[in-house]
Amino acid sequence: MNAFTLPSPAKLNLCLHIVGRRPDGYHELQTLFQFLDYGDEITFVPASDGRPGIHLAASIPGVNDQDNLILRAARLLAGNQAAELPGVTLDVAKRLPMGGGLGGGSSNAATVLLGLNHYWQLGRSIDQLAELGLQLGADVPVFVRGHAAWGEGVGEQLTPANPPQDWFLVLKPACDINTGKIFSEQGLTRNTPRIKIAPAFEGDASRYRNDCEDVVRKLYPEVNQSLEWLSQFGPARLTGTGACIFGRFPTESAARIIWESKPSGITGFVAQGVNVSPLHTKLTELT
Structure with missing residues (x-):
């Protein structure tokens, strides 16, 4: 097989409600995931000599190879067959x-x-791959399944959803957020009433929010300032525990006009929300 490249798209949490806390300390969530037509790319380069082995072409700055989810995912999938499977460089x-x-x-x-x-050519089903993915992180299954979804539990209980495929301006304030710190804050809302699955932003959009946002605003002034700026042009929200924020726009041109006026020191991008993951679209072309 020749080398091939697959997209690794971003997601947004269009809302993130914390509805309780489990005995094991994890938080019970309700969230709406949607993919973006923007993200990383991973090229799979088969070993020229066919020897086994899983390698990274280059380490990712700031991430130890032992902690790298890319290598952990590859080794988890290979399991005890690793010595028999053709080698690959990622x-x-x-x-x-x-x-x-x-x-x-x-x-x-x-x-x-x-x-x-x-x-x-392992022939694992999507359900099997999603189960493996859950061992790596609660957000992995939604990317494996490849459809926008309403997530519950710790985010792994997924029901397909079809929110509007609008355009988004995504901004990254100049700070790094510690997720553990956010979820351990005493001031974090943990008792938002559960709501039934519904398409995002139909009816009363005020019902949809990110329960982490108030805490993040207090702890990270850069996020607060960026949200205040973006809110001039319409509703703006935190995704996940941040630090990225997003604003929704009806057209690409409307989002790009605001992008051109963003404050200095903030990075970001414009992308469209999509309900079918670009990863699955590309895999269909390969098969």
């Missing part, structure tokens, strides 16, 4: 900011699970 083109709440690491893991399932 070349990652990173575009998504780390720790931004866009799911970059989880998306990378899902792309590896699906890409190596294809390369090694």
Whole structure:
């Protein structure tokens, strides 16, 4: 098989409600996931000599190889067959900011699970791959399944959803957020009433929010300032625990006009929300 490249898309949490806390300390969530047509890319390069082995073309700055979800996903999928499977080098083109709440690491893991399932011709089902993905992180299954979804539990209980495929301006303030710190804050809302699944922003949009946002605003002034600026042009929200924020726009041109006027020192991008993951679209073309 020749080398092939697969997308590893970003996600947004269009809302994130914390509805309780489990005995094991994890938080019970309700969230609406939607993909973006923007993200990282992973190229799968078969070993020229056919020897086994899983390698990274280059380490990702700031991430130990032992902690890298890309390698962990590959080794988890290979299991005890690793010595028998053809070798591969994984070349990652990173575009998504780390720790931004866009799911970059989880998306990378899902792309590896699906890409190596294809390369090694393992024939694992989506359900099997999603179960493996859950061992790597609560957000991995939604990327494996590849459809926008209403998530419950710790985010792994998924019901397909079809929110409007609008355009988004996504901004990354100049700070890094510690997710553990946010979820351990005493002031975090943990008792939001449960709501039934519904398409995002139909009816009363005020019902949809991010329960982490108030805490993040207090602890990270850069996020607060960025949200205040973006809110001039319409509702703006945090995704995940941040640091990225987003605003929704009806057209690409409307989003790009605001992008051109963003404050200095803030990075970001414009992308369209999509309900079918670009990863699954590309895999269909390969098969």
